[in-house]
Amino acid sequence: SEADIAKKLNNPIADLVSVPLQLNYAKDLGPTKDGESYVLNIQPVIPVSISEEWNLISRTIMPVIQQSDVIPGESQFGLGDTTQSVFFSPKNPTQSGLIWGVGPALLIPTGTDDLGAETWALGPTFVVLKQSKSWTVGALANQLWDTGGENEINSLFVQPFVSRALGKGRTVSLNTETSYNWDNREWNIPINLSYSKVSKLGGKQLVSNAF
Secondary structure (H helix, E strand, O other): OHHHHHHHHOOOOOOOOEOOEEEEEEEEEOOOOOEEEEEEEEOOEEEEEOOOOEEEEEEEEEEEEEEEOOOOOOEEEEEOOEEEEEEEEEOOOOOOOEEEEEEEEEEEOOOOOOOOOOEEEEEEEEEEEEEOOOEEEEEEEEEEEEEEEOOOOEEEEEEEEEEEEEEOOEEEEEEEOEEEEOOOOEEEOOEEEEEEEEEEEOOOEEEEEEO
């Protein structure tokens, strides 16, 4: 049902194949604060059963970027660096109802047109959450260190999230995509509020639209 799919979509490591597309807009970028960018994140999630008790979940984030004046007087269009995460997760929640997964995260230097760090990075990632009939509360995090390339990377990413199911496939969600650069000691804490609705496309295919 729409409600069941909406609940699974609020779980980053649900046993559900999905391909989220997330479009972000940012302005006041670059040294002159005249820059702006559009970033389309293509985020396929593919779970694989590896035993009677465990799933392996692949989560990929591949950004397609168009930006102007982030580098003064220049425009770029192309791919950013890809983040690939793999979670090993029990198929059933714990006795207290926790759902969790842990594994490696890899930054792959797929950036084109000077849109990437041109550096490989590797580190751990984990997710933990709890779901009730209406609420989902949890957090996802990773830490990446450079393993070779032109730039140094030492960054922490933390994404706490909470969502409330409204019924009939409707959900309101709040999260922060917090990042911290250990070398520069800089925080970046965007806050995202969204509303989503699961509906049937063509009478068969279930699709979630979020704003």
